[in-house]
Amino acid sequence: MSETALRAPSRPPGTREPAPSPRRPGAVLALMSACVVLAVALVAAVNLALPKLAASGLEPGHAQLVWIVDAYVLVFACLLIPAGALGDRRGRKGALLAGLAVFAAGCVLAALAPDVGVLIAGRALSGAGAALIMPATLSLAVGSAPPGRRAHAVAVWTAATGAAGIVGNLGGGLVLQYLPWQGLFWASAPLALLLLALTARLAPRMAPSPTAGPADPPGTALLVLASLALLTGIIEGPQHGWGSALVLGSFAAAAVLGALFLAHGLRSARPLFDPRVFRARALRGGTLGIAATFFGLFALFYVNAQYLQYEKGYSPALAGLAIGPVAVGMIAVSRYSPALVRRLGRTPLVAAGLTCVVAGLALLSLLTSGTPYVWYAGILLLLSLGMGLAMPALSTTVLGALPDARAGLGSGLNGAAREFGSALGVAVMGTVLAGTGRDGFTDGMATGFRVTAAVVAVLGAVTVWWLREPRGASAGRKRA
Known part of the structure; x- marks a missing residue:
């Protein structure tokens, strides 16, 4: 399929048309947006706690600091599609309530953690809750809206996911200004429980879908284990040595488990997702482009x-306030992205956006302790400009590459690509920093940004190649 505008489905994919809710749909939409903000904001907020965690009595090493961030993101990414399928089969409201409860329990476990292992386990548990929260909130927001307002509901929900990173930085910065690192999790748990109570009271119940996708436990387990093995190899390399049995074994296990996951998807009657969907060039390009942009963004968030x-x-x-310019470009430019796609074409717009991201990452490698903040803010604006140009076009490409009947899969792939890219960006930047130590932080940061820029440049080139338009498409758009 070619360029497709983002449209709200007439109802959530695979569901029956819900009965009109007696409650105000605006209140439900605001509540669902708040749930999304909480789940996504904690990803950004935890990065601000890293200096306090490094100086705490837990004494985490470089690799453990990366796992504290990535445990949440990895579980979030791997369980996003099966959690959406579970909500379709068992009911979205129930899935959201369970997700908020699991999220809160993970925050409490992290706050009470006596050692780094328990802290990482708490983060992983919260990630599982976040995976249940995300798809359920979108379904409930769209399903509770009148037919003529469903596109508006999608737009508001999407804006909430974009604003969540800034909320996490600002809110997390304020909490950490006055409280120890545990305060971040103690603040998040009651917020999740408050949202749970409001959801139980306000959110409509929607009938489970008789045609819901499979949960596919074997496929989910293979995906989780393959991803865990890959990140283990990347994160533990500096400490154990790149030629060590642990690191080489982790990479070998990731390759074998990844191959088994693909084979299972090809042979299973109802897999987590069928790898054959990636025969569509647009779907390959869209998911790779999303992963690449978030790879760069979360490398920045980790080191910021x-x-x-x-x-x-x-x-x-x-520090939380200083990252604010990242949101400016995304908010200011993304609203014009659909019009720019119609005028210029999807591929040139994505190419321009990814070029800005790569340029921003390359300029970040020049930072020193004496760099004025105004220059830092300008680089963040350039990077966010690239995000604002590329991300809407990439997201609509993924959604438009699949038929409406598989829109749920498109949404899941969109979110999973974002979270996998984020996890890998943190892992790679953290791995580079681990080889330099505290005294060589700026040197390690410079190297990390050069590596990140190179990776995004390569992935971006492949993305643009896959998204290139057929001959004559540009001329036809200009005539129109």
Whole structure:
């Protein structure tokens, strides 16, 4: 399929048309948006806590700091599609309530953690809750809206996911300004329980879908284990040596488990997802482009708080505020992306956006402790401009590459690509920093951004190649 505008489905994919809700759909939409903000904001907020965690009595090493961030993102990414299928089969409201409860339990476990292992386990548990939250909120937001307002509901929900990173940085910075790192999790748990109570009261119940997708436990297990093995190899390489049995064994296990996951998807009657969907060039390009942009963005998020607090002497609250320019370009430019796609074409727009992202990452490699903040903010604006140009076009490409009957899979792939890219960006940046130590932080950061820029450049080139338009498409658009 070619360029497709983002449209709200007439109802959530695979569901019956819900009966009109006696409650105000605006309140339900606001509540669902708040749930999404909480789930996504914690990803960004935890990065701000890394300096305090590094200095805490837990004494985590470089690899453990990366796992504290990535445990949440990895579980979130791997369980996103099966959690959506579970909500379709068992009911979205029940899935959302369960997700908020699991999220809160993970936050409490993390806050009470006596050692790093328990903290990582708590983060993983919260990630499982987030995976249940995300797809259920979109289904409930769209399903509770009147037919003429469903596109608006999708737009508001999408905006909430974009704003969540800034909320996490600002809110997390304020919490960490006055409380120890545990305060971040103690603040998140009651918020999740409050949203749970409001959801139980306000959210409509929607009948489970008789045609819901499969949960596919074997496929899910293979995906989780393959992803865990890959990240283990990347994260543990600096500490154990790239030629060690642990690291080489992890990479070998990732390759074998990944191959088994693909084979299972090809042979299973109802797999987690069928790898044959990637025969569509647009779907391959869209998912790879999303993963590449979030790879770069979360490499920045991982190092931002440490750079501003270690090298610039900023407080946690000021460090959270200083990342604000990242949102400006995304918010200001993304609203014009559909019109720019119609005028210029999808491929040139994505190419321009990814070029800005690569340029921003390359410029970040030039930072020193003496770099004025105004220059730092300008680089963040350039990077966010690229995100604002590329991301809407990439997301609509993924959604438009599949028929409406498989829109749920498109949404799941969109979210999974975002979270997998985020996890890998954190892992790679953390791995590079682990080889330099605290005294060589700026040198390690520079190397990390150069590596990140190179990876995004290569993945971006492949993305643009896969998204290139057939001959004559540009001329036909200009005539129109």
